[in-house]
Structures are given as structure tokens and as C-alpha cells.
Amino acid sequence: MAGVLVKGRFPRRRLIQAVATNLVRHLFGGAARSWARNIGSTAPAIGSMTLLLLMSGLVGLTGFALHNLEQVEAGQASLLHVYLRDDAKPPDVASLWRHLLSDARVAGVTYINKDQALERAQRIPGLPQLADATESNPFPASLDVQVKKIDDVAAIDALVRYDVAVDPVYPTSYDKGAYQRIQAVLFGTAVAGFALLGLLGFVAVTVTMNSIKAAIHARRDEITIMQLVGAPRWMVRGPFVVEGAITGAVAGVVAGLITFGLTFAGIAAASGAFTRFAPGVTVTVAAAAAAIVLLVGLGLGSGSSLISLRRHMET
């Protein structure tokens, strides 16, 4: 009797399991073994990348703190004090107030009476002595005008300084140069930071590329055999990309932990000073910075491997 050929149906679950097992073995297992075997040649790459990532983390946190500081300073620099005459009539003051509030460039107006002005002056170094020198209160009442854009402060100043309610001798005050000085410092810091990171990045990528080149060289027979027996391109190249990613991840973990540790120690040791000089830098922000450092490490490691593969692996 003739036999009947029955085509077996492979269970889907076992198929997925087989594909997953083979993927993990070829991509990750082989890469991890090779990485461990070549740890000697990979160590310089880990070192340079750790340094780069650590610097990136710290520069990033510093940049974040400077940005917040700039925002605080910009807010303060865009505050225009409009000093009122001692004999200003309430209807004139009210008229000036309404005029300012109706201006689209103005965010808000606060009235500060003479007592509040004195109280504020007593908190500023040098001014309490001046307050004590006279029996009467020398500080005038004012309208504190919060301008939306710092560039418009001068225009608002020109608008109000000759108003009948405003003190003709000392009409207004604001710090014209403070914001520009902060921006100049920020720009200089950013340029220096990016130059340093660029240099370190070049060194780290070059060293990582060389370590991958050495790994390719060490496994060239295996690569040739894989290519000749029909291994797909991703299977030949994938393990090297994973190897680079492992290097980046190890450097990222080390750099991330140091970044977080230093920031945490700083916050714990001097929280007051930290809040003043690095506003916004909290434990949560430090943890986020550490996570970003790790991700950048992964990207940098695998990216360097890809470049190295393009240059050094024949197809």
C-alpha cells in the first residue's frame, strides 16, 4: 500500500521559542563571550568612554543648573522698580498702575509702600545703616513692574519715567547688565563644555572603534565561515554591535553611578548652597542624568561598533 506523506505542522509556540533561543545565542551569547574574552583590549575603551560619560553627566547637570540660574536671573533682571514721589496723589498712582497693566508687554504690577520698601532694604547688605542714619524712612514707595521680555524693560522705563506720579530725581531702577553678563558666562561655559566633550568623544569613539577592530581581527576565520555558509548580514555584524553596546553600557553604569553619587553627596552635604548655586538640581534630576548617561553610553558603544564594522568588515 502506498504511504501517505503528511506534512508536519510545527507548533507556533515552539517555533517562536526556537527563533528566540537562536537569536539570543547568536546575538547576545556570542557577543558576551567575545567581550569577556577580549576584556584586555576593551579596557581602554571602557576607561575613555567612562571619562567621557562622566564629564558629559557633570557638564549636563552644570548646564541644567546654569540654565535654571539664568531663568531666575532673567526674572529678576526684568523687574523694573518705578519709584513714586512721596507727595504723589493716589489717583495719579492708580492711573499709572492701570496704564502699566494695560500694556501687553507687562506681566504684572505690585505696589510696594514705604514700610515694605524699608523692610526690603534692611535685607540688602549696607542699606540698614542708611535706614538707621535718618529718623524718617528714606525709601520711597514703588510700583514693581514685571516685564515679560527682558528686552522690553528699557521701553517700559522710558514710558513711565516722566509720569507725574514718578519721582523725578530717581525715577526707576533695574540691572541692565546682569542678564547680559550671565548670558556671556553661559555662552563661554557652553563653548568650553562642548569643546571638551567633543575632544573626549572623539577619543572615546576612536578607542572603541579600535577595540572592535581588534575583535573583528581575532574572529576573522569565524566571520569568513559564517559568511560562506550563508549567515545573514545582521547575524555576522550583530554580535559586534552588541559587544560595543556592552562596552558602552558598562562605561555608562560606572559614569552614571559616579554622577549620581557626586550629586547626591553634594545635596546631602550642603543643600542650602546647592539650592542657591545649582537651582533645580535635585536627587530626581541626578537619577535622570545617570539614566541618560547610561543610554548615551549604549548608543555611543553600538554606534562606534557600527562605524568600525563599516570600515573593517568585508562583505
Next chain:
Amino acid sequence: MRPIVEFAAVTRAYGARVALDDVHFELLPGELTFLVGPSGAGKTTLLKLINREIRPSSGRLWVAGMPAHQIKASRVAELRRRVGVVFQDYKLLPRLTARENVAFGLQVGDLRVSDEEARDRSLDALEAVGLGDRGDAYPHQLSGGQQQRVAVARAVVGQPQLLIADEPTGNLDQETAWQMMDLFEDIAAWGTAVLVATHNVEIVTRLQRRVLTLVQGRLVRDQPAGWTGRMAWLASS
């Protein structure tokens, strides 16, 4: 019957030197063919063209239904999975056992093959080449002939439509070389086209199979099976 390999006016040059010049021939399923010629005649170039290690300079070349003369780099692996290759120097991975080497050839080509299936099929392939009991041996623990048989098992375990072998008996003694030829005849008998590049005149003349002769890059003779031996001059006269 559709040919497995089809060369149509294929030329391959390395700079100014022409390694293969206007070659035409076809290989059919189940055909065992020898490729002969002096050193530098273009035998290895021809095999490399089939396995798409190199591209032809001109002409058309079809391998197992794929246009090897124009396929993209991303499809080369697919072509190579349809071709089994046996090398003179075996090209076995030293850190893998014989069975693992055979399974490696199977699993890098097809991720759907489970470990269990790969183990069974590689043991079957090793059994078929007479090494069923040496599956756990590493390459350095095997003789040259045994290593070559492992390479053959790796080449055929994925059931390719075509098997090419570049001087497979070059490093073997005469007795082992004959065993290897028996193996190739068995593989061809199951429908696989087998192309063997060799210098071994005795094997070629005694087996009475089709012979392609290359001289200075040109295919000067295509003797059908049974037309070899001492009376071969009749074919070219």
C-alpha cells in the same frame, strides 16, 4: 529539467588580467561534474562566482534560480544558503565539536531550527558521512579525511540544491579521496547538483562523469559523462 547553475557569456577580470573568459555552461540537478584545468586556469574564480564571493565583470549567471550577476549584497546570504560549499582547508570552527559545526551551518541559515532538531539533523548528516560516532570530537581530534567529511556534512545538512567543492581531496590520501568521491556520488544520486574542482586525474578518468576543462580562463572542453578516460580524445575530435 531546469538547470541549477547557468553561465551565459560570463567573464571575470581582475584589473587587466582576465581570469574567466566568455564561459557558457549549465548544471542540472543530480549531476556530478568535475572542473579541471591547470593552476591559474580559473577554477576557483568560477566557484567563487557561483557562491557570489565575487561578481562577474560581464555576462549573466543564475544559481538555484537567483541571478547571481545582479543580486544585492543583502540577498547574498539567501543565495549561499542554497549552495553547500566544501573547502580544501575544511574551514571548521575549532572551538565547536563536529556535531556543533554541522548544526552551526544549519542554524545560521535558518533561525527556526530548534536545538533539538539541529542536533538530530546534524547527527543524521554525520552518520551519512560515516562519522556518527565522532560527533563530540573537536576538529583537532579528527584526521584530515574526517574533518573533510564533517565539512561535507555541514555543506549538505541544509539540503542545498547545489554542492560545490574546491579541491576537496587536495589534502587527503588516495584511499580517503575515493571515500570522499563515493560520498559525492551518493549526494548527487539524491538530486543535488555537485561540482568538484580537482587536480586528481585518476579520480576524474575513472569515475566517467561530466568534465569541464578550463585553460587560461576559457572553457575549452565540456565532456559529457562516460566520455572520459583514455578514449577522451574522441570527444574533442
